[in-house]
Amino acid sequence: MTRVFNFSAGPAALPESVLRQAADEMLDWKGSGMSVMEMSHRGKEYVAIQAQAEADLRELLAIPANYKVLFLQGGAIGQNAIVPMNMLRGKTSADYINTGEWAKKSIKEAKNYCKVNVAASAEDTGFTSVPPQSTWKLDPNAAYVHICSNETIAGVEYHWVPDTGEVPLIADMSSNILSRPVDVTQYGLIYAGAQKNIGPAGLTIVIVREDLLGHALPITPSAFDYKQQADNDSMLNTPPTYAIYIAGLVFQWLKAQGGLKEMETHNRSKAALLYDYLDGSSFYSNPVAKGDRSLMNVPFKLKNESLDEAFLKGAQARKLMQLKGHRSVGGMRASIYNAMPVEGVKALVDYMKEFASQHA
Numbered sequence: 001m002t003r004v005f006n007f008s009a010g011p012a013a014l015p016e017s018v019l020r021q022a023a024d025e026m027l028d029w030k031g032s033g034m035s036v037m038e039m040s041h042r043g044k045e046y047v048a049i050q051a052q053a054e055a056d057l058r059e060l061l062a063i064p065a066n067y068k069v070l071f072l073q074g075g076a077i078g079q080n081a082i083v084p085m086n087m088l089r090g091k092t093s094a095d096y097i098n099t100g101e102w103a104k105k106s107i108k109e110a111k112n113y114c115k116v117n118v119a120a121s122a123e124d125t126g127f128t129s130v131p132p133q134s135t136w137k138l139d140p141n142a143a144y145v146h147i148c149s150n151e152t153i154a155g156v157e158y159h160w161v162p163d164t165g166e167v168p169l170i171a172d173m174s175s176n177i178l179s180r181p182v183d184v185t186q187y188g189l190i191y192a193g194a195q196k197n198i199g200p201a202g203l204t205i206v207i208v209r210e211d212l213l214g215h216a217l218p219i220t221p222s223a224f225d226y227k228q229q230a231d232n233d234s235m236l237n238t239p240p241t242y243a244i245y246i247a248g249l250v251f252q253w254l255k256a257q258g259g260l261k262e263m264e265t266h267n268r269s270k271a272a273l274l275y276d277y278l279d280g281s282s283f284y285s286n287p288v289a290k291g292d293r294s295l296m297n298v299p300f301k302l303k304n305e306s307l308d309e310a311f312l313k314g315a316q317a318r319k320l321m322q323l324k325g326h327r328s329v330g331g332m333r334a335s336i337y338n339a340m341p342v343e344g345v346k347a348l349v350d351y352m353k354e355f356a357s358q359h360a
């Protein structure tokens with residue numbers, strides 16, 4: 001068996017030990033005689049699996065008791081609608097910060113439910129930085145302020161937390177959740193699709209402050225009403241049980257790695273290997289402002305685009321997979337989430353050096 005170094009932006013690589021454990025437990029989970037996929041979501045075995053996953057996630061992120069953790073479906077794009085449905089709380093407008101393709105999708109969807117005030121936008125500078133908060137035009141009557149904490153396509157990440165006063169801050173953390181510690185108390189709500197840094201696609205995690213719940217618009221489907229799901233331990237409908245089980249194994253793996261402080265150290269050194277090489281190279285480039293660069297998604301371009309295909313082919317031959325950039329921006333993108341070992345990043349940088357010297 002040969003495992004590759006998978007740089008996919010999502011669905012993305014999972015820790016090999018997690019996959020091995022899942023394989024071992026596939027036919028018979030701990031003597032139950034069945035796969036987790038086949039269990040009743042209300043049986044005591046599965047209920048224990050989900051409770052442990054929640055407890056481990058709470059421990060990793062130090063989630064306070066007054067926050068609910070929800071295991072939902074519908075992805076982050078689903079949340080782009082579900083957030084305004086639940087969080088307007090009698091208000092009619094919300095503030096959004098436009099940092100790129102994912103923020104734009106959130107803005108577009110929210111417009112179906114409320115007045116959207118784009119309080120700041122990085123569009124005029126080609127989405128290569130996060131607009132500093134001093135430039136934001138926040139509305140004190142907004143229901144919430146929405147940010148995308150890591151723009152997965154352009155590789156732009158917040159390395160600071162906005163201060164929105166009494167107005168709840170809401171973050172789409174799909175592509176950087178669990179990459180480093182986060183002070184959850186600074187957010188009203190955090191949401192993330194699982195397939196980048198948590199587990200399999202199909203699971204969406206929502207972490208929400210309890211006092212904000214209970215004001216969903218009447219049109220809200222009950223499966224997407226945070227309060228109803230919170231009151232039912234995310235079992236108002238059948239949750240994505242197998243995805244939650246795998247996410248739980250990832251949480252245990254993260255704890256065994258030493259937790260999120262340790263992951264941050266690893267992730268910073270992995271990202272530095274790539275960015276330091278890119279900055280010293282005249283063959284490749286990355287356009288993002290140094291202080292706003294993503295630790296998770298590193299887009300880069302070859303100065304000579306006609307070499308793109310040869311670059312990808314050579315990478316594949318070295319088992320460096322899924323490096324092609326998003327179709328909207330072209331070039332390359334290396335996604336280096338928690339599960340990407342430093343050896344993978346080193347192998348990529350070695351290959352980049354070799355390719356550059358061959359084609360200089």
Ligand SMILES: *Cc1c(COP(=O)(O)O)cnc(C)c1O
Nearest residue numbers: 075076077078102152174175193
């Ligand atoms: C991948 C991604 C999404 C989309 O998630 P889906 O699960 O496909 O709905 C949304 N936001 C960000 C930041 C992402 O990286």
